[in-house]
Amino acid sequence: MQEGVLRVVPLGGVGEFGKNMIVLEYEDDIVIIDAGLMFPEGDMLGVDLIIPDVSYLLERQDRIRGLILTHGHEDHIGALPYLLPQLNMPIYATRLTRGLLEVKLRERHLLRQTDLHTVSERDVLHLGAFHVEFFHVCHSFPDALGLILRTPVGTVVHATDYKFDPHPVDGRPTDETKLARLGDEGVLLLLSDSTNIEESGYTPSEQEIGETFDRIFAEAPGRVIVATFASNLSRVQQLAEISRRHGRRIGIVGRSMVNNVHMAIALGYLDLQVDELLSVEEMNGLPARQVTIICTGSQGEPASALVRMSMGRHHQIQIRPGDTVILSATPIPGNEEMINRTIDNLFRQGANVYYHELSDVHVSGHGSREDYRKMITLTRPRFFVPIHGEYRHLVLHGRLAESLGIPRQNIFIIESGQVLELGPDWCRPAERVAEGYVLVDGLSISDVGQVVLRDRHHLARDGFVVAIVAIDEMTGEAIAPPEVLTRGFVYAQEEEDFIEMAKMQIRRALEDNPSQETLAVRIRRLLTELCYEETHRRPMILPVIFSV
């Protein structure tokens, strides 16, 4: 622990989307910002989700003064149910963020033991050496907060996810006045979202998609079904208002969305009453032009409401010819195939489908280049670290900052685990404290590592062949015919033929009673050759020598 040094430790907050978590450390005090989860990439077979590697924090539990959540999206709060059992600490969040977190914690019986505190924009937190203030940011989540962390070496601004939309759904734009004042006072370090750095201009206003929705709702001959993220409560509010204008009422389908909407109504964040919501019977029974359905599934998630509907397998809602379906979301990279398949199936069911390639039915909650430029211009930080993006986004955001006059040597493109140290007038990279992340598969958060993933890849590509030989412990001779078991390799007639050939090779391997080790090596080699010759495939070959 160095005296007078501020350490910034990103445990998942940079270098990749999603598992956002940044640790600030000053002498004996640690403050954590967000704890997000990421969904696995296509080649992380069987992995359910990814959370930050917090071993750095586990070793320093006693210094943690609190965790502050900037807003309630999955990529900012989703890791908490997995981390809290190991890492208890006070959590600070706005009412709505807290409400969403409570839903999750209750499901996992973690609510009672968790130390939750509600904060609002006007509060100041004193967490050890850190004095934390807040500023309102406009994002696709009502009640999101950026952070102003006053530290002994200077002020750190964590801008989280934001845009400068002058006409947001809730009428509350990002607090430019406070940011400008911060710029005048002097900002040591700005951490700023990079998600949409590839988009030029400002992110369009929510008002613009309101106009698109108005047109679609006016023309829709039957029900309108809108899929969006379960946590996009701003969109739900917007759709409720548009539906009212067009003489429609809304119904909610999909467990996570129902939970979130009820909670947000209860907390007064949605201008809606629970008894206004349509029941399933009403969604199916009312005249079609009076019905709007809001559901999950905008990313083509296999178990979601929309995907089940698209395949005619939803137990409550069947798509009818004349239904209008809107996918109000941008595909997350990697989800395109599943989304496209869902759209195709909805068309097959006779629906008319609007999606992002065709119409402006979604605007991002994240800013674009001009929003990012404005954040830098307002806060005029001495040092700049782009966060929330993949490597290319961080590089491009760094270049933007350079073009705005921040010297290149004051801009740091860092990846997860790379510590930065700051003093009142300097900043430099320090050691790396964590490599990567933790893969969650089922219950466990620790036992799917690279070896298991590599095996799954191998199995996924070509399947496996198990060869079982029982030998006499004394003589080393086979005491029964060999068995061969294969899955995921070849099928039906070919399988039978293959197994016969494999058994022949195993008998060859058994010639002149080799030792167990030699036998295993021989079987592996002969079967590998056989598989490749017959099929040009390379299944996993596993000899089992069984001595009796």
Place this chain on the structure above:
Amino acid sequence: MQEGVLRVVPLGGVGEFGKNMIVLEYEDDIVIIDAGLMFPEGDMLGVDLIIPDVSYLLERQDRIRGLILTHGHEDHIGALPYLLPQLNMPIYATRLTRGLLEVKLRERHLLRQTDLHTVSERDVLHLGAFHVEFFHVCHSFPDALGLILRTPVGTVVHATDYKFDPHPVDGRPTDETKLARLGDEGVLLLLSDSTNIEESGYTPSEQEIGETFDRIFAEAPGRVIVATFASNLSRVQQLAEISRRHGRRIGIVGRSMVNNVHMAIALGYLDLQVDELLSVEEMNGLPARQVTIICTGSQGEPASALVRMSMGRHHQIQIRPGDTVILSATPIPGNEEMINRTIDNLFRQGANVYYHELSDVHVSGHGSREDYRKMITLTRPRFFVPIHGEYRHLVLHGRLAESLGIPRQNIFIIESGQVLELGPDWCRPAERVAEGYVLVDGLSISDVGQVVLRDRHHLARDGFVVAIVAIDEMTGEAIAPPEVLTRGFVYAQEEEDFIEMAKMQIRRALEDNPSQETLAVRIRRLLTELCYEETHRRPMILPVIFSV
């Protein structure tokens, strides 16, 4: 076989991109158009590629008068090496398309036995009842041809892939005059590409990206490395010209691209000499501002030149800081993750990267809505069948045709295997002759079916557990301790613990000497429960009872 009826049999030419193949049948005569392959979707584990199911043709070999290739892209010729061993027939292609096909056939020792014929735009083919004429189409392939098939019931226009770019690289736009004349004469049926129906306006001219390239080349401080499709010979020509203007010479990296470029030079399709091309030594040794490298890998293909370079693993070219890399292609849906990872790695290596999200470094070879509108307006067909697209694209293209005055009942949205029948003044759907496609994995084109794929999915998600018990044939008692083998399930310490627990369950299953069948059922149930309780995963459980 019905008299006086024209049958259109799509064996892969509609409903999905890629494996384009359409069969026209009139009484005793069959003509085939194209034979494409498709790359597998993300959930077709281990599958290398997909080709049309040609069982319909195998039963009617003697009636096939020929196969006509519209151009030489993979999705139009790629299935031939797999189909020709079963289905020999005369093949008609332009010189360049033939050249590309010959490269493939030579590799597989199929060239000598194949009956190839060169055609040009001015030829007329007499294939049984079909008189075939051609019209030039502008596409990202020099020398692509649309087809005019004169049949006893009327004229069919197969527009293949096209756009109406007035300024193509080779100066030869799509032949509007011929199309307009066809419209005057009367067209019974138009088959028209739907790939980019989601794009509004006309596809931008090749000239526009020429301007972007000019700017990037002028600013590039070092080498320029451009990745594009190996078959995009128009782009190679364009880059050669731009390089000349900027005092650079081009080198080609990547086996398929080298082969294609050499062949195209030999046939006179590229305004280039082989000895103008840079050697590997020159690409690395000449002053960086004199070097352009054209390579494969624009889709992030794992074995491609660009991907190897991005990981520092290419044996000839290392990325250097100061290199400018351009990905001159649009991501094929499903490839986004791999492409993004490649871009991130190129940035990490210090390159400056231009890609489609940032700059106009690629224009599609396919038309957009206005191009498609123009095709319909020029040809004024009586019946319309959109081809080359996924289901949503076909629906949207059908709607475009309807908005241009083609009656809804004259527009047919059909999928692979769905036959259409036509007379001089009617068209109706007939039977369905083929379901889907053939998955190619390694050598075989037949033995990866749904069962193998389902198993691979299961293995990929949670791995497997094999439980082996040797029992005495007479007494039914275990004669050795059970063995448990697992892969892709849990790792290291957890694996040892699991195996011990599994063995305990197997011993439980053995209590009171059950029959072999009962024993297998018991083991499966107990291990399934154990796995789920311990991990919430469901690996494949395979009991092997071995009687000695």
